[in-house]
Amino acid sequence: MTVDEFLSQLTDAIEAEEPLRAGQALDEAAVWDSLAVLSVVDLFEQIGAEADLDSIGKAETTDDLIALAGSAVA
Amino acid sequence: MEAAAAPGHALIIGASSGIGRAVAERLAPRLPVTAMARRLDRLEQFAPLGVDIVACDATDFEALARAVEAAVAKRGKISSFVLCAGLQKIKPLRITKPDEIGELLRVNLQLPLVVGGLFTSRKLTADDAVLCAVSSIAATRPEPGIVAYAAAKAGLEAMVRGLAREAAPRRVVAVAPGWLDTEMTQSYSNIYNEEFRERLGKSAPGGIATVDSVVDCIEFLLSPAARFITGEVIRVDGGAVL
Numbered sequence: 001m002t003v004d005e006f007l008s009q010l011t012d013a014i015e016a017e018e019p020l021r022a023g024q025a026l027d028e029a030a031v032w033d034s035l036a037v038l039s040v041v042d043l044f045e046q047i048g049a050e051a052d053l054d055s056i057g058k059a060e061t062t063d064d065l066i067a068l069a070g071s072a073v074a
Numbered sequence: 075m076e077a078a079a080a081p082g083h084a085l086i087i088g089a090s091s092g093i094g095r096a097v098a099e100r101l102a103p104r105l106p107v108t109a110m111a112r113r114l115d116r117l118e119q120f121a122p123l124g125v126d127i128v129a130c131d132a133t134d135f136e137a138l139a140r141a142v143e144a145a146v147a148k149r150g151k152i153s154s155f156v157l158c159a160g161l162q163k164i165k166p167l168r169i170t171k172p173d174e175i176g177e178l179l180r181v182n183l184q185l186p187l188v189v190g191g192l193f194t195s196r197k198l199t200a201d202d203a204v205l206c207a208v209s210s211i212a213a214t215r216p217e218p219g220i221v222a223y224a225a226a227k228a229g230l231e232a233m234v235r236g237l238a239r240e241a242a243p244r245r246v247v248a249v250a251p252g253w254l255d256t257e258m259t260q261s262y263s264n265i266y267n268e269e270f271r272e273r274l275g276k277s278a279p280g281g282i283a284t285v286d287s288v289v290d291c292i293e294f295l296l297s298p299a300a301r302f303i304t305g306e307v308i309r310v311d312g313g314a315v316l
Contacts, residue, residue: 013169015168034218034219035218038164038165038166038218038219039165039168039169041164041264041265042165042166042169050264051264052264052267053265053267053270054267
C-alpha cells in the first residue's frame, strides 16, 4: 500500500474532517481518543501491519503511524 | 458437602481451549464427559482421559441438536451442561460491519438460547441438571470497542435469569470472568499486551483471575453444594470491576 492510500484509509478510519497529510498532527486533524486508536488497530490488521495498542496510542503524527506500519506502507 | 459436579453426564460445548478445555480436564476423572468443539484435532488431547469427543460447529444449530441427542443416547441424560463457546471482536461499533455484529450475536447470544432450549428437554437432561454458561464482566461493564460482544453477553445473562424459572427444577447459572489469559485474548496480543496486564493487575484488588479460578467456580455451581443457587451470574474477576 502506498503512503497516499494509507492516508486515505486513515482519514476514513479516524473520521478526519479533511484528507490527512504526511506529517500532520493527529490530535489536530481528528478526535484522537481511545476509539480512534482502536480504529487504527483495525486498519493495521486489515493491511497486515503489526503494532500494538500502546504504540499506536502514543503516535502523535501521521508519520508516526506510517513508521509503525512498517513494510505494509511503502 | 463436596463441591464437585453432581454424578451423571457432563457435556461441554467449546471444549477445545480456555475455560472449556479446563472444565473438561477437571470433570473427566469423576464423571462421563462429552467434549464438543469445532475442530476434532483440537479435542484429541482428551482421548487419554476417556472423554467422548465430538466435532461440531455449535452455530450449526441443527447439527448441534443432533450431536447432543447422540451424546445422550451414548452416555445418558446430561446432568452438567457447560457452554463455553464464545467469540470476541475488538473494534468500535462505527466500523463493525453488520455481518460481524451478526456473528457476535450468533455465537454469544443465539447459541446460548438454542442450548437453553435443548437443556429444558426432559429427554436430554436430568431433573436436577445444571446449565452453566460463560458470560463476561463486559455484560455489566461494557467497555468501548466491545459493545456488540457486551450486549450479547448481557442478553445471555437475561436468559440465565429467565430460563432459571422456565427450566426449574433444573438450575441455570453463569460465571462472568474478567480478563483471562486464554487463546481468545491471546489473539489480541496487540491490545492485551504487557502494559495492559500491568494496569489490570493494579486495578484488581484480588489480582488477575485465572482460568483455574473460573473452573473452581463452575465446579461449585455444578455441584449439589450450590443446589439453591439458580438464575445467578457469579463474577470471577479479582474485583477488577469494582
